[in-house]
Structure formats: C-alpha cells, structure tokens
Amino acid sequence: MSESHRAPTSAGVLDAARQLAGVAVRTPLIEHPALNARVGGRVLLKAECFQWAGSFKFRGAWNRISRLSPEEKRRGVVAYSSGNHAQGVAAAARLAGTHALIVMPHDCPAVKVAGVRQHGGEVRFYDRWCESREAIGAQIAAERGCVLVPPFDDPHVIEGQGTVGLELVDQAGGAHIDQLLCGASGGGLLAGIHLALEHHGLSPETYAVEPEGFDDHALSLRQGTITAHAPEPRPSICDALMAPQPGNLTFSVNGPRLTDAVSVGDHEVRNAIRYAASTLKLIVEPGGAVSLAALLSGRVDAAGRITAVIVSGGNIDPALLAEILREETP
C-alpha cells in the first residue's frame, strides 16, 4: 500500500499538529451569548474563516506540501479545487518554497481565483459540468512530474484538517461537547475531526451538513456504501461543497462514526450568513455556513446541549455578501 493510500490515523493528526505549529493559525473558538440565547444551549463556533487563505484547507495542504522532498519541491505541486483547497495549496506552496498549479472550475467565485493568484498560484480553468478535474490534474501531474495534492482523499490532508478537532477540544476547556456539526463535501475535515475526537476518547454525536441536492453523505449513510448524489442537482450557493461523492479514505472514517447527515437549502444558508454578519460579526462563506444554517433552522436541536459548530471558511465574494446583507430575514 503506497503512503498516499494508507488509512489516516489519530497519531497522524497529532503529528500534523506538530507540523502545523507556528505556521497555521490557531483559530479562535467563539461563544456568543446571543447565539446561546437563541438556541437555548451552548454553541462553540470554531472559526476557520481566520485561517491562512480564509479556510481550514491550509492545514491539510501544509501538512502534505511541507513534507515534500527538495526534489519534489523543485518540480512543484498541482491541485484541483473549487476554490478553498486551491487557495490553501497556493499559500502552503509559497510558504514551502515551491510552485502550485491549480485546476479550477471556470464558474468558481472571482474572489477565490484572485486569492490563488495573490498567493502566487498559477490557475488553469476547466468546465465543471463536462470535464473531469481528476483527469486533468492527473495528466498535468504526469506531464510535469509534479505531486498532486488531492482535496480530501489523502491521509496527510485528512490528518492536517484534523488539527481543527484537536484545537477545538483543547479550547473547549473540558466542556462536554454533546454534538458537532460540520459541513461535508468530500468529508476530509469531518474525517480529521473524528480522528482527533477519538484521540481524546470523545464521541459526541456528529452531523455532516450538506447543501440540498448534494446529499451524498446522507445517501451513502443510508446505503451503507459510498454513493454519489443525483447527477444534476439544482446549483447550490455553496460552491465549496459540490463534490459528487464522499472519498474512500474519508468515508471509511466517517461512515461508521457519523450520527447522521442533514441538508440545508440556499435560503437557510443566506439567513445564516446574514445572522453571522449582523449578530456574530463574522464573515462566513456559503459552504462555511451550512453547519450554522443547520443549527439556526433547527435541523439539529441544540436546546440544553453543548454544540460545536465548525465554521469552515470565509471566502465569500463581497458583492454576494453585500446582496445578502440587504435582504430581510423572512
């Protein structure tokens, strides 16, 4: 079994924490009295919008890229991504002194393309609906002889994301977390967090939160095996959460551990973004807001409980945020 197909482990998450120390941002865990009052319980928000390049993705990217050999660094890395992994890889590559080529869908938010370029990354566009990003990425990796950094189905990437969970437990300061809500696309962040919780012997209820129509975790849990969502769902505002199905490595961790998966609609996501801005003073992107949306819309009941909510990113196009700020809550 090659290194890139070994199963991710709790020990790997601890090792990732050492690798990320002093480089990644230890993002704050925020508890807001107004939110507590609204749900009638305690809510602990892990705010990854404050991470390097605006989302948790930097963690996994750094944990993978910083371990490359000098020869590998000379040849550079390639990644495919709807935007946040792209920016995380670009930022990590620059810090590690290597080059990043990013394969991005042509319809991803302009702010994410700009973010990649700002971090020194090279961008190659593809068509989300008729080209395969995996194929393009693999082809470039072969042509250039460079390392592919997958967005989620890689043990170092998963273990890097898991440091979110280690910090969360530490910052919660002994509070007993009853349940945890986390957005899911490929499931890398969730898998890493599950391993971190396991290291601490904790097993709160965990919920994968997905955009309506992109409910591949819900389907996979129900089927008991990895299952793709319907091929052409209505487009979602959550550009960061559009993977067709859970990963092999990620679902082997998440499948047995998830309590359930729930879906939220665009309208609920917009309400959550507006609530985060107006009450919590946090800027959250659509894909980063699904867990908060599930909480606020009551999809998961938080009354009388301690709920950890992962706010996974903040890379929202300013024009979209401005539009949402002008909307009225229904």
Add this chain to the structure above:
Amino acid sequence: MSESHRAPTSAGVLDAARQLAGVAVRTPLIEHPALNARVGGRVLLKAECFQWAGSFKFRGAWNRISRLSPEEKRRGVVAYSSGNHAQGVAAAARLAGTHALIVMPHDCPAVKVAGVRQHGGEVRFYDRWCESREAIGAQIAAERGCVLVPPFDDPHVIEGQGTVGLELVDQAGGAHIDQLLCGASGGGLLAGIHLALEHHGLSPETYAVEPEGFDDHALSLRQGTITAHAPEPRPSICDALMAPQPGNLTFSVNGPRLTDAVSVGDHEVRNAIRYAASTLKLIVEPGGAVSLAALLSGRVDAAGRITAVIVSGGNIDPALLAEILREETP
C-alpha cells in the same frame, strides 16, 4: 470624594475582571498572517466586536450596573450614548434584572437603536447638535431617582473596560508588545487599558486614534490640559467617536501615559472596514476600525514591531457595510 469621582485604579481593573468572569465574553486575540505580511511586523487584534452587544462597552456597563443595590435596581438606570454604550447598558441592565432608559442622538445608526430595543432598553431621542445629553440624562436621573451610568468618566466604567487590557496581555502569551493602538472618544477604554498594562508592569508606546476633526486627545496632549475639538467639525463616519473632549478621570490617566494621538479620515476608515471584511473576515464598525485604519495607512509604523490593535466594536449598519464592500480600494 464620592465613589463616582474617585480615581480608577489597576486594582479596580482586577476587581472588574472578577465581576465580569463568566458573564462578559473573553474575546479572541487574532493574529492574521496576511496582515503581518502587509505591515512587516506582528499584529495582535483584540476583537471586541465579539463582545455582548457588539462592543467593549458591555464590560464597563456590567461592572457598574451589577454592583447596584436592590433598591437602585428597582429604580433602574439611565445612560446617554451614541449607540454602543447604549447597547452595552441595555444588555447589562437586562442581565442584572433592572430597567434601562437610553438617551440617544436622533441621527445615530438604526442598527444601534434596534440593538438597544432588542436588549429591552427604552429609548429617548435628542438632537446631537442643539441639546445637551448630559443635561437630559441628569434631569431624567433626578426625576426618576435612577442611577446615571456615564459613558466613560466613571471609575467602575473605566475599570470594566480595562479588562480588555488584562485579557490582551494574557492572550499575547508573553510576547513583548511594542505599541498599542486604540480608538478614543471619551478615552475610557484607553484609560482602562493603561491601568491594566500598569498592573503587569508593561509600558508599550500607546496611541489614541481619532477621526479627523474630532482630535480632542491630540489637542489636549499638545496643550497639556483637557481641550475640546473645534465646535463644528465635518461629520465623521465614526458615529461612536464623537465626544467633544476627553473626560476628567480618563484624561488624568491617559494624559501622562499616551505616546501620541493620530487622526484618520473617513476614506481610510472605509478602507480598513473593507480590508477587515475581505481579508480578516471580521465585521468592524467605523469607530471600531480607526486603530486598524491608522495601522494600514501607515500613520503608525508597525514594521519589525509587535503592535496590539484594539478593534473595539462591530455595530455597523448592514446597508453601510454593503456599500463599503462594493467600493474598490483606491
């Protein structure tokens, strides 16, 4: 000397920290790699936008109101404020089980009036340009026999705000803070922070940051005595920082300790708000952004230094934030 005219002390700040424990939010200290890279130094942002009612003002209000006698609580409190003290007092009063009447300028942001009402406060409007809020507040206090909670010139209020400084030092984890930037209106937050720093034997350079035209701290430092700014300056976007002159208690603390005072224009404040939103993912109101504006515009040089920046509040009208988000950086 009555209790409300005694000088605030470092011991009082420590006492306030005990009074606020478990009630006020211990707001995060945020360090962002992009901001560090931009200024070429380390920047530690104390994010009071995450405080109860959206600004540091809750701290001083709670430290004053929670100490009222049962008889005083029965009669309620009155406060005058351009908005943040108003919301802080309303939130603290409700928590303490008493009633708050707030005297607010009729032209203050709608979001702040709504905030006061949401926290159960009663609002009485006045005209900022032709009525005296001090006189109105004193009259109501006399009529109703209720306690006036001043916005800054009160030892308990100053000591409550000083808990920002205690947390900052603790969260900086031994990092040597070279300089500190803090917005100033009446100077209560700055005075409290000065006392907190003194408790720790720290004396970084400290800068009061004011909106252009509302430069009463700069004038007072230059004159060596409390001096009001020019009577009719051009209106500022910083609705929270429009006090005509420093307070007696606050300036007796700040005058001998401030390194200097600097001013920032509306344009710089708007840029800082946009930068905070797009890069830091933080929602900051104009008055809360002046210290960041002074940093970003280079009014205070941060290269090679560790700079603490107090982001004092986040109560910005959504429509104004939307407008600023749509602007281009020059």
